[in-house]
Amino acid sequence: xxxxxxxxxxxxxxxHLRIEAVVENGVVKDAYSxxxxxxxxxxxxxxxxxxxxxxxxxxxxGVCTTVHALASCRAVEDALGITVPKNAELVRNLMxxxxxxxxxxxxxxxxxxxxxxxxxxxxxxxxxxxxxIAQSLSPWPKxxxxxxxxxxxRLRKYxxxxxxxxxxxxxxxxxxxxxPPEVNLIAVSHYLDALEWQKDIVKIxxxxxxxxxxxxxxxxxxxxxxxxxxxxxxxxxxxxxxASLIKDAIAFVEQVYVPDLLAVxxxxxxxxxxxxxxxxxxxxGDLPTRGYGDVSSFLLPRGAILGRxxxxxxxxxxxxxxxxxxxxxxxxxxxxxxxxxxxxxxKGETEFAYTGPKPPYEQLDVEGRYSWLKTPRWKDHPMxxxxxxxxxxxxxxGNTDVKELVGAVLKKLxxxxxxxxxxxxxxxxxxxxxxxxAHWMKGFFDELIGNIRNGELRTHTRHxxxxxxxxxxxxxxxxxxxxxxxxxxxxxxxxxxxDNYQLVVPSTWNASPRDxxxxxxxxxxxxxxxxxxxVDQPVEILRTIHSFDPCLACAVHLxxxxxxxxxxxxxx
Amino acid sequence: xxxxxxxxxxxxxxxxxxxxDFLQFCSFAAAAAGLGPQATAAVAxxxxxxxxxxxxxxxxxxxxCCSESFIRASHxxxxxxxxxxxxxxxxxxxxxxxGHQAEKCRDDTMKKYAGKYILLVEGSVPTGADxxxxxxxxxxxxxxxxxxxxxxxxVIAWGNCASYGCVQAAKPNPTDATPIHKLIGKPVINVPxxxxxxxxxxxxxxxxxxxxxxxxxxxxGRPREFYGRRVHDTCYRRPYYDxxxxxxAWDDEGARKGYCLFHMGCRGPVTYNACAVTxxxxxxxxxxxxxxxxxxxxxxxxxxASPFYRHQPMVQGFAIERTADAIGAALGVGVxxxxxxxxxxxxxxxxxxxxxxxxxxxPAGQVExxxxx
Numbered sequence: 020x021x022x023x024x025x026x027x028x029x030x031x032x033x034x035h036l037r038i039e040a041v042v043e044n045g046v047v048k049d050a051y052s053x054x055x056x057x058x059x060x061x062x063x064x065x066x067x068x069x070x071x072x073x074x075x076x077x078x079x080x081g082v083c084t085t086v087h088a089l090a091s092c093r094a095v096e097d098a099l100g101i102t103v104p105k106n107a108e109l110v111r112n113l114m115x116x117x118x119x120x121x122x123x124x125x126x127x128x129x130x131x132x133x134x135x136x137x138x139x140x141x142x143x144x145x146x147x148x149x150x151x152i153a154q155s156l157s158p159w160p161k162x163x164x165x166x167x168x169x170x171x172x173r174l175r176k177y178x179x180x181x182x183x184x185x186x187x188x189x190x191x192x193x194x195x196x197x198x199p200p201e202v203n204l205i206a207v208s209h210y211l212d213a214l215e216w217q218k219d220i221v222k223i224x225x226x227x228x229x230x231x232x233x234x235x236x237x238x239x240x241x242x243x244x245x246x247x248x249x250x251x252x253x254x255x256x257x258x259x260x261x262a263s264l265i266k267d268a269i270a271f272v273e274q275v276y277v278p279d280l281l282a283v284x285x286x287x288x289x290x291x292x293x294x295x296x297x298x299x300x301x302x303x304g305d306l307p308t309r310g311y312g313d314v315s316s317f318l319l320p321r322g323a324i325l326g327r328x329x330x331x332x333x334x335x336x337x338x339x340x341x342x343x344x345x346x347x348x349x350x351x352x353x354x355x356x357x358x359x360x361x362x363x364x365x366k367g368e369t370e371f372a373y374t375g376p377k378p379p380y381e382q383l384d385v386e387g388r389y390s391w392l393k394t395p396r397w398k399d400h401p402m403x404x405x406x407x408x409x410x411x412x413x414x415x416x417g418n419t420d421v422k423e424l425v426g427a428v429l430k431k432l433x434x435x436x437x438x439x440x441x442x443x444x445x446x447x448x449x450x451x452x453x454x455x456x457a458h459w460m461k462g463f464f465d466e467l468i469g470n471i472r473n474g475e476l477r478t479h480t481r482h483x484x485x486x487x488x489x490x491x492x493x494x495x496x497x498x499x500x501x502x503x504x505x506x507x508x509x510x511x512x513x514x515x516x517x518d519n520y521q522l523v524v525p526s527t528w529n530a531s532p533r534d535x536x537x538x539x540x541x542x543x544x545x546x547x548x549x550x551x552x553x554v555d556q557p558v559e560i561l562r563t564i565h566s567f568d569p570c571l572a573c574a575v576h577l578x579x580x581x582x583x584x585x586x587x588x589x590x591x
Numbered sequence: 592x593x594x595x596x597x598x599x600x601x602x603x604x605x606x607x608x609x610x611x612d613f614l615q616f617c618s619f620a621a622a623a624a625g626l627g628p629q630a631t632a633a634v635a636x637x638x639x640x641x642x643x644x645x646x647x648x649x650x651x652x653x654x655x656c657c658s659e660s661f662i663r664a665s666h667x668x669x670x671x672x673x674x675x676x677x678x679x680x681x682x683x684x685x686x687x688x689x690g691h692q693a694e695k696c697r698d699d700t701m702k703k704y705a706g707k708y709i710l711l712v713e714g715s716v717p718t719g720a721d722x723x724x725x726x727x728x729x730x731x732x733x734x735x736x737x738x739x740x741x742x743x744x745x746v747i748a749w750g751n752c753a754s755y756g757c758v759q760a761a762k763p764n765p766t767d768a769t770p771i772h773k774l775i776g777k778p779v780i781n782v783p784x785x786x787x788x789x790x791x792x793x794x795x796x797x798x799x800x801x802x803x804x805x806x807x808x809x810x811x812g813r814p815r816e817f818y819g820r821r822v823h824d825t826c827y828r829r830p831y832y833d834x835x836x837x838x839x840a841w842d843d844e845g846a847r848k849g850y851c852l853f854h855m856g857c858r859g860p861v862t863y864n865a866c867a868v869t870x871x872x873x874x875x876x877x878x879x880x881x882x883x884x885x886x887x888x889x890x891x892x893x894x895x896a897s898p899f900y901r902h903q904p905m906v907q908g909f910a911i912e913r914t915a916d917a918i919g920a921a922l923g924v925g926v927x928x929x930x931x932x933x934x935x936x937x938x939x940x941x942x943x944x945x946x947x948x949x950x951x952x953x954p955a956g957q958v959e960x961x962x963x964x
Contacts, residue, residue: 026690027728030683033655035727056725058652058717059765060758068898074886075894078758081656081786125662133687173674182643182678187696189687211670218663222875229878230871231663232656232786233888237841242883244847251828251849253881260875351723371765373723378731391724479842561689 021048022554025381029564031130033082034571036530038542038564039385042551047560050539050546052530053383053390054571057351061369064520068486069095069512072520073236076508079522080570081232083501085118085224087522088236090508093311093497095238098512099489102310104477107240109467110227112306113261114234115499116460117223120268122502123406123453124220124276126568128206128213131446134562135283136198136206139191142175144200153205156278161212162205170208190558197286206283209275216275220268226257240479245471258468265464269457280450281431284443291434294442294563296545299400300324300408301528303335303498303505306459318459319500322412323397327440329415335397337496337507340365345393345523348535351375352393359535361396364509365494367521392571394531394540395523403541404504404528405567406449411439420458424451442545445566486515501525503568526570542567643675644800645700645708647739648682651732652725652759652768653714657749658684660786664793665873672793676800677709683727694728701742709799710743712736715752715759716774717766724766733774740775745805747780747795748772751888754781754812761894772812780805781812785888788869791817811891813863822885823859825867828852846882856900857884864889 022042028035040050064075073091077084089111096103103111146167153162177183190196198206221231227243228234235242246252284290304321307313314321322332336342344361347354353372354362362368374388383389395402402408413421428447429436438444470476483489491514498507504525511519529541539547542564551557648658662669662685673679679686681697688696700708714732717724722731740746751757753771760768772779782795795814798806806814823829831837831851838845838852853860859867862885866877878885884900887893 024690025728028683028689028693030686030689030693033684035650035725037726055727056652057766058724058759058768062763062765063758063761063894068900071897071899074897074899075758075761078654078656078785081654081659084656084659129662129685138687177674180643182645182680184643184673184678184680185682185686187680187686187688188692214662214670215668218665218873221663222872225872225875225877225881227881229876229881229883230866232659235878235881235883235886237883240841242841243881244842246847249848251880252847371720371724373720375723378722378726378729379734380726380729382729476847477842479840481840481842484841 024551024554024557024560026557026560029561029569031133031561031565032569032571033080034526034569036526036569036571037383038546038560039383039389040546040560042554042557045551047546047549047551050543051383051385051389052392052532052540052542053385054392054526054530055390056571057371057391059369059371061367061520061522064517066516068515069098069510069517070238070484072508072510072517073238076520076522077233077236079524080501082122082570083118083503083506084232085114085228085234085236086499086501086506087508088234089115090497090499090506090522091510092236092238093499094495094508094510095497095512096311096495097497098493098495098510099238099483101239101480101483102312103240103480106245106467106470106475107478107480108307108310109463109470110241110243110478112463113460113467114224114227115305116456116463117220117264117268119456119502120272120453120460121217121220122568123449124213124272125217126449126502127276127280127446128210130568131565132206132210132283133189134558134565135196135287136203136210137191137193137196138174138186138189138203138207139178140196140198140200141171141203141207142178142200144171144204146171146204149201149204149208152201152282156282157274159274159278161208167204167208170211171204174207190556193553193556193558195552195558198283202282202286206279209279212275213271216267216271219264223261223264226253226261237479239481239484240477242478244478245476247471258471261464265457265461269461272453272457277450277454280447281428284432284447287443288432288434288438290443290562291432291438291441293549293559294445294545294566295440296543296547297401297403297539297541298325298327298440299397299402300411301335301397301402301404301505302409302412303337303500303507304409304412305498305500318418319409320413320416320418321498322416323400323402324408324411324415325400329411332412332415337498337509342398343395343507343523344399345395345521345527346534347393349388349532350390350393351388361399364496364507364521364523365511365519367509367519369521388532390532392527392531394534395527396534396538399536401534401538401540401544402505402528403545404525405445406452406502406504407439407445408504409500410448410451420455421451424454442563442566449568489515492518501570503570504528524570529567530569530571542569643678645704646677646679646711646796647697647700647708647743648679648684648711648713649735649739650683650727651712651714651716651736651752652766653750653752655684655713656786657713657752657792658682660789661749661792663789663872666790667793667797669793672796677796680708691728697739701739705742707744708742709796710739710746711749712746712753712771713749715756715768715770717759718769718774719765719767736771736774740771740777743777745780745799746771746775746777747782748812749782749792750787751783751785751891751893754779754783755891757785758894778805778808779812780808780814783811783813783818783889783891784864787889788817788865788871790869791865817865817869818863818889820863820865820868821860822862822864822867822879825865826859826879827867828879841882852879852882852884854902855884856898856902858887858890858893858896858899858903859885860903862887862890862893 035056224231306318309316340363
């Protein structure tokens with residue numbers, strides 16, 4: 020039997036996305052992914068001061084924030100030949116790491132956990148037994164029976180009020196939920212703890228960048244200044260604050276997040292064979308240790324893996340116009356030179372051409388154009404980006420920190436290395452990455468302190484700040500890794516203003532519609548084969564979609580083989 | 592799951608508690624809240640009659656920075672707001688339900704609490720292409736907004752997107768991004784900023800709950816208590832401005848000493864917000880404190896007032912209560928069209944501030960009327 024489901028909006032993500040899919044005999048047979056919002060920021064950037072671009076592009080995402088600003092500054096610096104001082108590199112790395120810690124933890128507890136954790140089941144838990152389990156997992160001091168009993172009581176009161184707020188109409192009681200009540204209680208308790216903790220780690224953005232979300236950046240370096248003699252600078256008190264935030268972050272990640280991830284995953288090992296999708300992975304890498312120009316110094320390495328072959332990592336060059344191209348065969352755009360060709364972002368175009376149905380609509384024409392996302396390809400291959408891609412590239416390149424942790428996770432869960440290519444692997448990779456990044460962060464901080472001790476206080480490279488010094492024409496690319504995957508901005512500067520600006524963001528790689536050859540992108544490919552026990556409650560589809568940490572609001576349809584909508588599911 | 596019940600008393604009754612148990616609980620609650628025994632009756636009445644106010648949070652053309660900011664609130668902490676203060680029945684960012692189940696949460700609240708729910712809106716609404724630039728569940732943003740606004744007791748516009756249009760409304764505004772007060776026929780509390788400060792967001796919600804009405808607003812529909820003063824007038828670097836001591840290059844000696852960032856393009860003198868007082872992220876810092884000038888992210892049309900690093904004309908020697916008009920006027924004469932327009936609105940909004948002891952707060956609908964004059 021074939022069924023078509025509509026999930027619109029898919030919640031617990033950022034933005035607006037719609038997916039249409041076919042379920043046959045309890046398994047997803049086909050799927051279509053569509054972005055349903057567009058803002059046209061690339062058009063808005065044209066003609067503006069390149070030094071302002073970081074602020075505009077940071078507003079592309081209030082969840083990833085800082086990484087867009089970073090990509091933008093790097094694109095301008097690349098175009099103008101600017102190398103930032105060592106301290107600026109370290110501050111940028113610290114902000115990058117803080118972003119990862121906050122974002123990955125929030126993703127796990129607040130965006131993804133409810134796919135695996137049954138909130139209502141925790142009401143049946145024995146707090147003493149939950150405490151015993153939690154204490155066996157880690158030495159986290161709050162794992163006492165009293166704390167769990169208090170959390171349970173609070174949630175009980177909440178549920179009994181009848182107003183379930185954000186927990187209303189969930190899939191509670193669905194047979195796909197497998198955790199015992201005690202583990203559910205631990206997870207819900209840490210849901211609340213994580214909500215509190217995530218406010219702390221982003222204070223690192225506030226200290227160096229003035230605020231979060233949307234901290235301030237600067238072409239040529241960072242805006243903050245160091246001084247051990249001034250109250251108005253980043254002084255010893257400010258640095259001590261950063262040190263204590265890093266210490267607390269390592270404790271939270273190692274004593275709460277990673278143990279919870281492994282405890283939950285151990286009940287869902289079957290998901291190590293579901294949701295793999297594409298076999299190609301792309302990472303631009305980041306966290307330079309000897310300057311952004313020296314790719315070999317990146318702690319997160321750059322590279323591409325094809326066909327899951329971990330024995331070979333291909334080089335990636337953002338400037339090579341043969342490598343990265345964006346297609347619009349199934350997107351609501353128009354290219355001046357024909358819609359069938361792919362364009363390298365330096366030559367990219369952003370011309371809206373909506374051909375979809377007029378809202379309100381029931382379905383999109385998935386055979387034609389169906390998304391506001393373009394379709395990027397690397398050497399014409401669809402690529403998955405994100406924590407899994409980064410960890411696989413690091414693993415394949417022999418990064419010892421990553422290899423050790425990945426090995427430990429596989430051993431702990433007792434699953435083969437092939438389990439990495441899955442929904443479970445994607446979620447586990449995020450946890451591994453959070454742990455290595457937390458420790459690297461400590462290293463960056465120690466190095467910064469060492470520099471300041473040695474009197475090295477420079478934070479900005481001035482020589483190309485004045486537009487009068489710029490060439491008549493220049494172009495550059497800034498690559499980085501958003502928490503959810505490879506991110507790059509391409510800029511062309513003409514007469515001191517932006518002539519063309521193009522972004523290719525992680526969700527464009529993962530959530531885009533298929534290309535002209537019919538090749539699916541990550542979401543569409545990963546959903547194929549996903550089991551759906553109850554088409555009225557497709558929690559399994561959410562598990563795989565959420566494992567990517569989508570950065571746009573989405574919707575899912577299931578079609579019959581003729582593409583005809585036979586049932587629009589009403590979730591009751 | 593149990594059917595929604597209106598009040599705590601009904602819940603207790605259903606669980607077999609007597610009226611006496613309930614009143615005992617109320618007297619305990621009154622004492623716990625630091626109130627005398629005479630308050631028991633009032634507490635009982637509140638718990639008998641009041642459920643947590645239902646809240647719908649809609650998402651349109653946005654980057655979710657307002658939601659992200661909101662979960663950084665520290666007083667009250669966000670878990671307390673979510674579990675104890677309100678019933679957040681719809682928010683695409685956090686709610687467990689998806690798809691039609693999520694939409695049902697929204698529709699149920701609109702029906703059951705018609706005229707009583709609070710509507711929060713994040714994002715602007717594109718009016719171009721018949722609404723195709725932003726759809727949720729196959730419906731246009733404008734369609735969803737109009738329906739939800741019709742039955743709302745209060746409407747809050749989060750951030751610059753919902754208040755003014757923000758980055759997607761910057762020239763050439765490719766999608767005709769529109770602020771929500773232009774699309775619905777009722778007053779809107781604008782809480783601008785990109786994003787707004789978390790504790791300001793929490794305070795605006797708590798103000799509604801605590802005082803049973805919205806905060807006093809200025810002519811742009813902004814709560815005066817947070818947007819009544821310029822960043823410049825409350826900035827700890829202000830003495831350096833008055834003394835003529837400025838940062839003149841990034842990373843210079845003045846930068847390390849914390850001098851005024853006016854020469855680096857700081858927009859503190861033309862920006863109304865609580866950044867310098869409330870500060871960000873549990874009062875950790877604010878942009879100027881960390882060495883970058885204010886980009887004016889809570890002002891109407893600030894994106895088109897860029898470039899951000901342009902040195903503004905200097906106006907010295909005015910007292911704090913006069914500088915907003917004086918600087919606004921000087922910029923209007925000397926600089927770009929965008930800034931001139933800004934100066935006009937500065938003067939308009941300054942009017943109620945000057946006469947704040949006599950004027951009542953103005954609903955957002957009056958903004959256009961004032962602008963028309």
